[in-house]
Amino acid sequence: MKRRVFSLFCLLCVCTAFLTGCWDQRELNKIALVMALGLDKTKGKEEYHVSYEVVNPTEISGKTGTGRTTPITVYSSSGSTIFEALRNGADESPRQLMISHTNVIIVGEELAKEGIHGILDFFERDDEGRLTSNLLIARNTKAEEVLKTLTPIEKVPALAIKGKLDTMVQKLSKGYSVELDEVIRGVLKKGGGPVISGVQLIEGAKSGSKESAIKTATPATVIKISGLGMLKGGKLVGWLNDGAARGAAVINNKLRGSSVSIDCKQNKNGLSIEVRRSKATIKTNIGNHIPTIQLFVKQEGSIGQIFCAIDLKKSKEIRKLEKKWAKETRKEVQKAIVQAQRKHTDIFGFGEALERANKQKWKEVEKDWGDIFAESKVEVHVETRIRRPGMRSIPYLFETE
Incomplete structure (x- = not known):
C-alpha cells in the first residue's frame, strides 16, 4: 500500500513538470x-x-x-x-x-x-x-x-x-x-x-x-x-483592371460571383447576367519550342435584369444570349492573357500545366519560360449556360410592345 502511494506521488510530481504556466504570457x-x-x-x-x-x-x-x-x-x-x-x-x-x-x-x-x-x-x-x-x-x-x-x-x-x-x-x-x-x-x-x-x-x-x-x-x-x-x-x-482583372480570376478559378452585361436587341448592355459558377481547365501541347495552350471555360448563371422585350421561354432566345455571354467572357480572358504576355509574366500557371503534361519538354523551356510564354498561342474556348431566368420568364416590356 505504501509502495502504491509512493508511486502515485512520484507520478504526480512528474506530471506537474508538464503543467507549468505560460512562461511567455503577456497581459x-x-x-x-x-x-x-x-x-x-x-x-x-x-x-x-x-x-x-x-x-x-x-x-x-x-x-x-x-x-x-x-x-x-x-x-x-x-x-x-x-x-x-x-x-x-x-x-x-x-x-x-x-x-x-x-x-x-x-x-x-x-x-x-x-x-x-x-x-x-x-x-x-x-x-x-x-x-x-x-x-x-x-x-x-x-x-x-x-x-x-x-x-x-x-x-x-x-x-x-x-x-x-x-x-x-x-x-x-x-x-x-x-x-x-x-x-x-x-x-x-x-x-x-x-x-x-x-x-x-x-x-x-x-x-x-x-x-x-x-x-x-x-x-x-x-x-x-x-x-x-x-x-x-x-x-x-x-x-x-476591370474586365481584364475578371478574366484573370476566371483563368485562375478564383471567380466566385459576378455580373456580366451583354447587348439585348438594340439596347447596348441591356441585359445583365449573374455568374454563379465558373470552372477553367488548361491543356498544353508543345512543338517547335513554342507551346500551344488550350483554355476551356465553363460558366453557369442566371438573368439579373432585362431592358428589352425578349421571350425567355424560347430556348433559341436563351441560346443567343449564351453565345453573347460566351463572347464577352472570351474577350475578357483574352485581354488578361495579352496584357500578361506583354509583361512576359505567366500569372496563370500555364507553365505548371506544361510541366505536369510533359516534364521533359518543360526542362527544355523552363529557363526562358517568361519569353516563351509571351510568344505562346492561347486558344480560349468558352461554354456558358443560363440556368434560371429569374422570377419572371417574360418581361413586362414584352407585353407592352
Missing part, C-alpha cells in the same frame, strides 16, 4: 493589437517605413465608445529592415505591439515596384506573423495613407478593407483575395509570379484621416479595392 493591458500593417519606402533613404494600425480598445468596446479619440491610432517607424523598423516602433507606442492579429498587409506601390522579397522573408520567418493575412498593394498612394483613412460602418479600417475585399470577391470578382502564403508560392514560379489585389483611395487622402470625414452621409475619402497587380521576379510590373 492584455500591456499589448497593442495591430490590425493592419503598411509598408512603404522611406523617401530618399534605403529604409522601410512601417505603419501600424492599432485598435483603441475603449473606443470599440460596447455599443458606443468614449468619443475622446478615434477607434484606431496609426504609429510609424523606420529601419533598414522590417524587423528593425518594428523594434524601433517601441519608442512611440505605450504598449508592446503584437502583429499576430494582423488582418491585412498593405504595400505601397513604389515599394512593390522595387520588390517584395524582403517583405515575404520577414513574415515567413517571424513567429508572430500570420501567413493567412491578406496582402494588398496601395495604388497611386502610400500604404500609410490607406491605414489612416477612417471608415464608416466598420470602426476599424483594417476590418473594413477585409470586408470590402471579401464582398468584391463574392459579388464582382474583378480581382480576388490573396494571402501571404499564396504570394510566397507564387514568386517561386518560373517565368511568372502571383497577382495581388490593389487598394485605392478615392478623393482626398488627407481629409480621410479626420474623424469628421465619416460623420457625413458621403465620406470624404473612400477606400476601394481596385485591380490586380501583376508580379514578376517579386516586383510589380503592371496592373489588370
Whole structure:
C-alpha cells in the first residue's frame, strides 16, 4: 500500500513538470493589437517605413465608445529592415505591439515596384506573423495613407478593407483575395509570379484621416479595392483592371460571383447576367519550342435584369444570349492573357500545366519560360449556360410592345 502511494506521488510530481504556466504570457493591458500593417519606402533613404494600425480598445468596446479619440491610432517607424523598423516602433507606442492579429498587409506601390522579397522573408520567418493575412498593394498612394483613412460602418479600417475585399470577391470578382502564403508560392514560379489585389483611395487622402470625414452621409475619402497587380521576379510590373482583372480570376478559378452585361436587341448592355459558377481547365501541347495552350471555360448563371422585350421561354432566345455571354467572357480572358504576355509574366500557371503534361519538354523551356510564354498561342474556348431566368420568364416590356 505504501509502495502504491509512493508511486502515485512520484507520478504526480512528474506530471506537474508538464503543467507549468505560460512562461511567455503577456497581459492584455500591456499589448497593442495591430490590425493592419503598411509598408512603404522611406523617401530618399534605403529604409522601410512601417505603419501600424492599432485598435483603441475603449473606443470599440460596447455599443458606443468614449468619443475622446478615434477607434484606431496609426504609429510609424523606420529601419533598414522590417524587423528593425518594428523594434524601433517601441519608442512611440505605450504598449508592446503584437502583429499576430494582423488582418491585412498593405504595400505601397513604389515599394512593390522595387520588390517584395524582403517583405515575404520577414513574415515567413517571424513567429508572430500570420501567413493567412491578406496582402494588398496601395495604388497611386502610400500604404500609410490607406491605414489612416477612417471608415464608416466598420470602426476599424483594417476590418473594413477585409470586408470590402471579401464582398468584391463574392459579388464582382474583378480581382480576388490573396494571402501571404499564396504570394510566397507564387514568386517561386518560373517565368511568372502571383497577382495581388490593389487598394485605392478615392478623393482626398488627407481629409480621410479626420474623424469628421465619416460623420457625413458621403465620406470624404473612400477606400476601394481596385485591380490586380501583376508580379514578376517579386516586383510589380503592371496592373489588370476591370474586365481584364475578371478574366484573370476566371483563368485562375478564383471567380466566385459576378455580373456580366451583354447587348439585348438594340439596347447596348441591356441585359445583365449573374455568374454563379465558373470552372477553367488548361491543356498544353508543345512543338517547335513554342507551346500551344488550350483554355476551356465553363460558366453557369442566371438573368439579373432585362431592358428589352425578349421571350425567355424560347430556348433559341436563351441560346443567343449564351453565345453573347460566351463572347464577352472570351474577350475578357483574352485581354488578361495579352496584357500578361506583354509583361512576359505567366500569372496563370500555364507553365505548371506544361510541366505536369510533359516534364521533359518543360526542362527544355523552363529557363526562358517568361519569353516563351509571351510568344505562346492561347486558344480560349468558352461554354456558358443560363440556368434560371429569374422570377419572371417574360418581361413586362414584352407585353407592352
